[in-house]
Amino acid sequence: MCSPKVMHCVQERVQREGLPGMSRRSFLQLGAAGALGALAASLVKTGGVARANGKLKVIDLSHVFGTKIPTYLPDEKPKREDFVTVERDGFYIQRWIYTEHAGTHVDIPAHFIGDGKTVDEYPAELLVGPAVVIDISEKAEREADATLDMRDVEAWERKNGKIPEGAIVFMYSGWDARWDDPIAFRNADASDVQHYPGFDAETATFLIEERKVNGFGVDTLSLDFGASTTFDAHYAILGRGKFGVENVANLKQIMGKEAMVVVGLPRWEKGSGGPARVLALV
Numbered sequence: 110m111c112s113p114k115v116m117h118c119v120q121e122r123v124q125r126e127g128l129p130g131m132s133r134r135s136f137l138q139l140g141a142a143g144a145l146g147a148l149a150a151s152l153v154k155t156g157g158v159a160r161a162n163g164k165l166k167v168i169d170l171s172h173v174f175g176t177k178i179p180t181y182l183p184d185e186k187p188k189r190e191d192f193v194t195v196e197r198d199g200f201y202i203q204r205w206i207y208t209e210h211a212g213t214h215v216d217i218p219a220h221f222i223g224d225g226k227t228v229d230e231y232p233a234e235l236l237v238g239p240a241v242v243i244d245i246s247e248k249a250e251r252e253a254d255a256t257l258d259m260r261d262v263e264a265w266e267r268k269n270g271k272i273p274e275g276a277i278v279f280m281y282s283g284w285d286a287r288w289d290d291p292i293a294f295r296n297a298d299a300s301d302v303q304h305y306p307g308f309d310a311e312t313a314t315f316l317i318e319e320r321k322v323n324g325f326g327v328d329t330l331s332l333d334f335g336a337s338t339t340f341d342a343h344y345a346i347l348g349r350g351k352f353g354v355e356n357v358a359n360l361k362q363i364m365g366k367e368a369m370v371v372v373g374l375p376r377w378e379k380g381s382g383g384p385a386r387v388l389a390l391v
């Protein structure tokens with residue numbers, strides 16, 4: 110609840126008492142909760158979102174959700190209908206039927222782990238963090254079943270320094286360019302075994318235990334490489350209470366830049382995940 114009167118009081122107080130200036134680097138180093146708090150304060154200080162947007166560019170990391178999108182299971186295509194329309198009812202609402210794992214979406218522990226956290230109880234502070242984008246597109250072009258492994262992490266760290274605590278680590282394989290062609294995106298063979306890149310499970314474990322990352326993202330349909338039947342990366346990530354975003358878009362636009370990512374996970378009861386608006390603030 111945020112009435113205009115309350116907002117006005119906060120704004121007045123911030124203007125009276127002031128706030129220390131916040132560089133982009135300090136914004137990224139503050140960590141999730143601190144950065145959001147400072148961001149909210151700076152929005153108030155600078156007079157609102159319109160002003161802040163002049164400084165922070167927002168990159169949308171989500172694909173458009175639709176009825177023809179690529180899906181992991183062939184019979185998982187979302188369905189939609191006009192529930193009420195402006196012409197008939199005076200206002201417009203659609204009704205959708207889709208699985209929690211369609212489109213750009215989040216996997217959280219309950220997706221694979223019996224007593225794992227569901228979306229309604231998943232901690233919001235884990236859903237924000239600095240982006241680390243690791244490019245494996247060259248090897249993915251040669252080998253569709255490639256995984257993001259320790260050599261890729263080491264190469265990234267040699268160039269950029271240690272992966273920061275609380276980071277959200279994204280695999281960029283170049284696969285998002287196939288999004289509008291569901292058959293090429295799924296890349297299934299004659300036995301319906303899918304072929305696209307994913308995370309190596311031991312590397313995901315290293316990133317959680319040694320780098321204390323918050324979560325993961327891939328530009329493909331699964332955290333695991335498509336042909337996996339054991340889903341080791343899913344178990345490594347979700348089994349340690351972390352999350353993964355699948356079908357991430359536009360990672361190339363934030364690669365090599367400092368960006369804070371906000372994962373807009375829906376908070377429905379007992380959810381195993383859900384379609385998300387994933388935003389990068391650059």
Ligand SMILES: [Zn+2]
Nearest residue numbers: 210215216355
């Ligand atoms: Zn999923």
